[in-house]
């Protein structure tokens with residue numbers, strides 16, 4: 001009896017002590033919270049950096065393979081001919097820039113893992129074709145069991161995971177196939193493409209090994225040919241001037257003012 005009484009009072013004292021400490025911790029956290037706001041600082045910093053980052057935009061008089069799948073030959077034509085922007089898209093918010101940067105760091109992490117194992121032959125492998133003004137970079141070239149693959153690394157959230165059951169996303173297949181095809185045309189040995197999808201929330205990795213999608217490459221080459229032609233392609237990709245694609249196009253007004 002005596003023992004259980006002692007134990008009870010001991011526990012009660014402990015609980016009341018804990019609740020005092022919890023309150024003090026809350027007061028302290030509120031006091032510190034008014035002084036340290038790192039998330040806000042990062043937001044402000046990225047916001048200030050954005051004009052600088054945007055000046056370093058990709059060159060406009062080049063064909064960028066990442067924009068070719070389901071792309072617009074008219075937009076490419078304006079890019080190649082360095083037409084003035086008629087509609088500047090809204091700058092990307094700082095939080096989105098942070099998402100891009102995190103994706104970039106995951107790329108570096110994967111490339112370094114593969115490099116340390118002697119699998120990665122080269123990272124950010126340049127894909128160039130001067131005549132066709134192609135300027136891009138594959139995430140890497142990997143050597144596995146005497147075969148040579150183009151490496152495509154993608155980071156994504158849970159939403160994309162649902163679309164990754166059996167195959168890579170077609171847009172990504174288009175981009176990587178275009179790279180692989182350019183290298184094959186230039187005489188390099190390419191035996192296929194390895195796609196690594198990394199879920200940023202769970203770190204789960206999904207992997208696909210696929211051949212070059214010639215059907216997608218043909219469609220993308222058609223866009224390049226039209227975009228490099230002397231005259232503005234007559235066919236618009238956008239059906240109406242207020243479609244989502246048109247509204248994010250920097251040549252929207254010019255495009256819809258011209259026939």
Ligand code: SF4
Pocket residue numbers: 072073074075235236237238245246249250251252255256
């Ligand atoms: S507005 Fe649409 S059709 Fe016109 S250039 Fe831009 S993407 Fe192409």
